[in-house]
Amino acid sequence: MQSVSQVPAPVNEPVHSYAPGSPERARLAGKLADLAGLDLDLTHTIGGDQVTGSGERRPVVQPHRHAARLGTYAEATSEDAAAAVRAAKAAAADWAAMDFEDRAAVFLKAADLLAGPWRETLAAATMLGQSKTAQQAEIDTPCELVDFWRFNVGFARQVIAEQPISAPGTWNRTDHRPLEGFVYAVTPFNFTAIAGNLPTAPALMGNVVVWKPSPTQAFSAHFTMRLLEAAGLPPGVINLVHGAGPVISDVVLSDRDLAGIHFTGSTATFQHLWRSVGENIANYRTYPRLVGETGGKDFVLAHPSADPGALKVAMLRGAFEYSGQKCSAASRAYVPRSVWNRMGKDFCAEVDALPVGDVTDLSNFTGAVIDARAFRKNADAIERARSAGLEIAAGGTYDDSEGWFVRPTVILSDDPGDESFRTEYFGPLLSVHVYDDGDWSRVLETAESTSEYALTGAVIAQDRAAVAEAMRALRFAAGNFYVNDRPTGAVVGQQPFGGSRGSGTNDKAGSPLNLLRWVSPRSLKETFVPATDHRYPHMG
Ligand SMILES: NC(=O)c1ccc[n+]([C@@H]2O[C@H](COP(=O)([O-])OP(=O)(O)OC[C@H]3O[C@@H](n4cnc5c(N)ncnc54)[C@H](O)[C@@H]3O)[C@@H](O)[C@H]2O)c1
Numbered sequence: 001m002q003s004v005s006q007v008p009a010p011v012n013e014p015v016h017s018y019a020p021g022s023p024e025r026a027r028l029a030g031k032l033a034d035l036a037g038l039d040l041d042l043t044h045t046i047g048g049d050q051v052t053g054s055g056e057r058r059p060v061v062q063p064h065r066h067a068a069r070l071g072t073y074a075e076a077t078s079e080d081a082a083a084a085v086r087a088a089k090a091a092a093a094d095w096a097a098m099d100f101e102d103r104a105a106v107f108l109k110a111a112d113l114l115a116g117p118w119r120e121t122l123a124a125a126t127m128l129g130q131s132k133t134a135q136q137a138e139i140d141t142p143c144e145l146v147d148f149w150r151f152n153v154g155f156a157r158q159v160i161a162e163q164p165i166s167a168p169g170t171w172n173r174t175d176h177r178p179l180e181g182f183v184y185a186v187t188p189f190n191f192t193a194i195a196g197n198l199p200t201a202p203a204l205m206g207n208v209v210v211w212k213p214s215p216t217q218a219f220s221a222h223f224t225m226r227l228l229e230a231a232g233l234p235p236g237v238i239n240l241v242h243g244a245g246p247v248i249s250d251v252v253l254s255d256r257d258l259a260g261i262h263f264t265g266s267t268a269t270f271q272h273l274w275r276s277v278g279e280n281i282a283n284y285r286t287y288p289r290l291v292g293e294t295g296g297k298d299f300v301l302a303h304p305s306a307d308p309g310a311l312k313v314a315m316l317r318g319a320f321e322y323s324g325q326k327c328s329a330a331s332r333a334y335v336p337r338s339v340w341n342r343m344g345k346d347f348c349a350e351v352d353a354l355p356v357g358d359v360t361d362l363s364n365f366t367g368a369v370i371d372a373r374a375f376r377k378n379a380d381a382i383e384r385a386r387s388a389g390l391e392i393a394a395g396g397t398y399d400d401s402e403g404w405f406v407r408p409t410v411i412l413s414d415d416p417g418d419e420s421f422r423t424e425y426f427g428p429l430l431s432v433h434v435y436d437d438g439d440w441s442r443v444l445e446t447a448e449s450t451s452e453y454a455l456t457g458a459v460i461a462q463d464r465a466a467v468a469e470a471m472r473a474l475r476f477a478a479g480n481f482y483v484n485d486r487p488t489g490a491v492v493g494q495q496p497f498g499g500s501r502g503s504g505t506n507d508k509a510g511s512p513l514n515l516l517r518w519v520s521p522r523s524l525k526e527t528f529v530p531a532t533d534h535r536y537p538h539m540g
């Protein structure tokens with residue numbers, strides 16, 4: 001049974017600006033130089049031991065300077081994966097028996113370390129390894145990961161404090177047990193914070209975890225693991241194994257003690273994991289919880305009453321921050337002709353003027369896409385649009401000679417059903433459909449039904465009736481819906497994040513809803529003076 005002490009009230013971690021002359025900018029520059037000079041052995045962490053592993057070695061590089069290596073890791077073998085599962089199971093009983101307060105203290109300490117002495121280490125690792133600018137790294141890790149750790153403790157307390165009523169003579173309680181077995185956390189490249197949250201949210205609720213980060217996030221994952229150790233996470237509670245996935249999954253998904261998957265990544269990968277669980281379903285001790293936040297084809301929908309300036313910023317920041325590599329990134333926009341005539345030319349000129357390059361030069365707006373595969377996918381999408389006769393109104397160029405750079409690109413199409421309005425390219429590509437002002441109702445229906453995804457979306461309008469109509473018509477088209485703002489940048493505790501349809505199970509990371517998935521409640525009833533006669537009054 002878990003107690004319910006008060007916990008420190010969470011507040012969102014303040015975002016540092018890194019403005020010229022600021023002390024944080026100087027600290028960050030120093031840390032970037034230190035980390036760029038490393039060539040680390042990115043070890044697995046199994047049962048608290050850092051293990052090099054005997055699998056094939058793979059380099060981890062800076063995407064904006066792919067000749068610069070940050071480290072190497074060895075692909076986990078089946079034996080490594082099995083050792084991680086064994087270590088998790090060995091740690092399970094002690095971790096589950098630990099008081100909630102003691103588990104929570106580990107993550108509160110991790111949050112304070114990350115907000116303080118580890119801040120620039122994680123920010124710089126995220127910039128170098130994932131090509132994030134200082135601003136984009138700052139809102140990811142430290143800030144969002146600090147928020148996940150602090151807010152989740154508060155939410156977990158709410159979950160544990162939720163107790164049933166008791167009739168006279170009895171005492172009813174809920175025991176929020178962890179799941180029986182271990183959780184498999186599979187995490188994406190694009191947010192160090194998501195990668196840090198997926199293993200730690202189940203761990204906070206008393207579960208043990210095998211964590212497989214994305215190979216292209218291995219560098220910042222390495223530092224996240226070291227930070228958790230510094231915060232006092234006991235050996236074996238979270239076991240980190242590096243690798244592409246299939247070899248590790250073969251071992252993990254066939255283990256009878258798999259109790260849950262906490263996944264963020266593409267829809268295709270989640271569907272593959274779900275299918276594998278289905279195939280193994282008769283072999284598990286319990287039904288694994290499947291939580292997955294996946295892809296998006298997120299929209300900005302402007303009404304004829306839209307403020308052109310607000311629309312420009314919503315599209316520019318929404319589509320091109322972090323080179324469009326957020327699941328929330330705007331990748332399709334619907335703009336009425338009267339508004340486009342007032343802002344379209346300026347918008348495209350501003351997009352063409354965006355400085356793109358090495359993220360350690362803080363004057364850049366964005367960096368490179370994550371790897372050669374992402375570069376090819378986006379370059380191919382641009383060429384496909386060109387050959388289909390669509391207008392490339394901004395950008396449209398790419399160059400992988402030094403880093404995997406794709407220029408922010410605006411594609412104009414008269415056909416709102418074109419594949420560029422349906423396919424998630426996960427890069428700096430925004431498709432725009434300019435519609436006749438009188439076609440608002442048709443465009444609402446188009447925005448609702450064009451894509452299989454339902455993650456984020458935004459309406460830009462000053463006419464309140466139009467805002468209300470869009471909220472109604474698009475109720476199931478986005479799990480995070482924004483009015484007069486870009487569709488990105490959800491903050492923990494403010495806009496719980498997640499989508500439905502092809503975008504995931506919508507369990508809202510950083511909320512009590514998510515934490516509920518990692519407990520298996522036991523209802524307890526105690527009767528103080530039990531009956532001693534089995535007969536009921538109606539029996540005479
Ligand atoms: N909805 C959200 O909250 C959210 C947040 C971030 C990213 N995303 C989505 O993530 C995608 C981009 O991230 P990505 O490129 O890292 O996605 P991805 O699906 O390629 O990879 C995600 C993770 O799955 C792993 N993986 C791949 N095949 C596997 C297998 N057979 N077994 C086990 N693991 C396997 C990868 O190595 C990685 O760790 C986009 O689709 C984006 O929309 C969604």
Ligand SMILES: N[C@@H](CCC=O)C(=O)O
Nearest residue numbers: 326327328488489490497
């Ligand atoms: N929570 C982030 C998106 C995470 C997905 O990549 C946002 O709201 O922009």
